[in-house]
Amino acid sequence: MSELSERFDTHDPGEKKVAEKLRCDACPVMCYIAEGRTGACDRYGNFGGRITRCDPLRILEHDRLVPFEGSEWDGNLVNTRRRFVSAMGAGTTYPDYKPAPFIVGQEVEGVDLVTVVTEGIFSYCGVKVKIDTDRHLGPETAVVRAQGEAVGHVTTAEYGSQMLSLGGVHHLTGGSKQEGRVTCDTLLALCNREPVELSIEGGASLVVQAGQPPIIDGKVEQRMRVGCGSATIGMFAKQWSGLVDEVVVVDDHITGVVSEHQAGKVIGWPDTGIRIVGRRSTPGRYFKVAEPGLGWGGTAIEDPLQILGPWNSTKGARPGLSMMMVSTTGEQFAYFELDDELKPVPKPFPERLKKSVELIEQNCEPALCTVLFVGGAGGSLRAGVVENPVNLTRSVQGLQTYVTVGGAPVYVWPGGGITLMVDVTRVPANAFGYVPTPALVAPIEFTLRRDDYLSLGGYAGEIRTVEDVLARGGEYWNARAEEAASPGNPWPPEAQVEVARLARTIR
Numbered sequence: 001m002s003e004l005s006e007r008f009d010t011h012d013p014g015e016k017k018v019a020e021k022l023r024c025d026a027c028p029v030m031c032y033i034a035e036g037r038t039g040a041c042d043r044y045g046n047f048g049g050r051i052t053r054c055d056p057l058r059i060l061e062h063d064r065l066v067p068f069e070g071s072e073w074d075g076n077l078v079n080t081r082r083r084f085v086s087a088m089g090a091g092t093t094y095p096d097y098k099p100a101p102f103i104v105g106q107e108v109e110g111v112d113l114v115t116v117v118t119e120g121i122f123s124y125c126g127v128k129v130k131i132d133t134d135r136h137l138g139p140e141t142a143v144v145r146a147q148g149e150a151v152g153h154v155t156t157a158e159y160g161s162q163m164l165s166l167g168g169v170h171h172l173t174g175g176s177k178q179e180g181r182v183t184c185d186t187l188l189a190l191c192n193r194e195p196v197e198l199s200i201e202g203g204a205s206l207v208v209q210a211g212q213p214p215i216i217d218g219k220v221e222q223r224m225r226v227g228c229g230s231a232t233i234g235m236f237a238k239q240w241s242g243l244v245d246e247v248v249v250v251d252d253h254i255t256g257v258v259s260e261h262q263a264g265k266v267i268g269w270p271d272t273g274i275r276i277v278g279r280r281s282t283p284g285r286y287f288k289v290a291e292p293g294l295g296w297g298g299t300a301i302e303d304p305l306q307i308l309g310p311w312n313s314t315k316g317a318r319p320g321l322s323m324m325m326v327s328t329t330g331e332q333f334a335y336f337e338l339d340d341e342l343k344p345v346p347k348p349f350p351e352r353l354k355k356s357v358e359l360i361e362q363n364c365e366p367a368l369c370t371v372l373f374v375g376g377a378g379g380s381l382r383a384g385v386v387e388n389p390v391n392l393t394r395s396v397q398g399l400q401t402y403v404t405v406g407g408a409p410v411y412v413w414p415g416g417g418i419t420l421m422v423d424v425t426r427v428p429a430n431a432f433g434y435v436p437t438p439a440l441v442a443p444i445e446f447t448l449r450r451d452d453y454l455s456l457g458g459y460a461g462e463i464r465t466v467e468d469v470l471a472r473g474g475e476y477w478n479a480r481a482e483e484a485a486s487p488g489n490p491w492p493p494e495a496q497v498e499v500a501r502l503a504r505t506i507r
């Protein structure tokens with residue numbers, strides 16, 4: 001019995017048929033399913049006395065314009081015969097004594113290729129979420145909750161983005177049952193590009209959806225920062241020269257001051273006698289001007305003047321001196337002039353400076369949430385591909401085997417195992433499923449040369465053509481559906497040929 005079943009209330013595999021119920025063996029839960037009903041995951045049902053995969057097997061069609069030369073033209077502008085049997089709707093190999101559900105042979109540019117497809121059960125998977133925002137979402141390592149359950153944590157803040165790490169073995173299988181279920185629900189929704197509500201301990205509430213702007217404490221985030229405060233000064237100091245006496249770019253990471261900054265110095269910007277309350281790193285660059293928060297430039301402040309100390313008249317401060325303060329996204333901006341007591345007084349924002357704020361805004365990219373599914377194709381999954389599973393790992397690491405998730409290219413981590421990451425927006429809709437062990441189900445395909453496949457100990461007798469798959473389907477009796485591949489994804493067999501060429505060049 002697999003480790004998957006250990007924490008789920010399952011039972012020993014009994015008869016294949018009990019009264020009118022059939023046993024599904026596609027995961028360790030081993031549901032007994034009555035005629036006309038589906039099992040606990042809704043992926044398999046008992047229809048006509050057969051365990052049936054409820055969704056169709058999805059075959060992707062990669063369009064390509066018919067080339068002018070080198071091939072016979074059949075009269076169509078678009079050649080749609082570049083098919084790829086994806087693992088979506090394929091079914092699983094679990095338990096692993098049997099070959100993957102589909103092993104498909106195809107010849108591409110004179111190269112004989114094989115694609116092995118299966119819906120992998122990932123009980124040790126997670127997602128990495130990148131949220132483009134200046135706002136402080138919560139302290140690093142803070143617990144991230146969904147429906148009140150811990151599903152992950154806040155990890156590093158990168159340039160203009162806050163990273164979350166959700167799922168993984170400790171939340172999926174290591175906590176309470178409820179924690180595992182909610183984690184699985186959250187990962188599934190995120191991978192299928194649905195919105196998910198998250199709350200961060202000691203921080204913000206979020207709505208996260210792959211490919212959409214984040215909603216932070218009820219407010220839709222619009223823009224990703226152009227850079228830190230110092231970088232912003234570097235980019236735009238020239239445009240501000242002659243229009244204003246001082247510019248402060250307020251930022252939680254590095255607040256920049258143009259008169260002191262190297263970028264100001266090289267264009268001869270005069271001193272202004274300004275003082276910034278914060279930790280001076282290098283000239284014109286300040287750390288820790290305020291606590292992080294949801295205010296100006298990712299700080300907690302709503303009044304930018306809070307970060308200023310008294311002005312120094314011996315270093316250039318004088319009545320009438322003008323100053324613009326702006327955030328790294330250009331969303332917050334204000335204009336001040338010093339009065340007779342060298343106190344900054346808010347004034348209407350001058351027309352002459354509006355263009356420079358717009359320039360910051362124009363240089364900001366739209367804020368998005370990005371979701372990467374991270375999974376490890378474990379030994380059991382690999383056993384459905386080749387008889388000696390470690391051979392598959394080595395061939396993936398050696399670029400002999402090209403891995404895709406629902407036809408989307410993946411990043412395979414160096415080091416042991418087959419740990420991969422895929423951008424869920426490149427995977428066709430509703431490609432991910434779940435089983436209540438709990439675990440996520442993700443399509444995975446391995447494409448490699450037929451001779452390599454056979455030398456790795458592949459299941460030679462199981463190789464079929466695409467036409468045969470379309471005509472006869474597989475052991476789970478489901479329909480076949482042809483659909484357009486996600487634009488931008490390469491046709492995996494051709495991508496494999498490219499990878500093989502590259503590998504030969506490197507060798």
Ligand code: SF4
Binds near residue numbers: 030039041044436
């Ligand atoms: S949960 Fe789904 S895959 Fe697992 S045994 Fe039940 S119907 Fe089959």
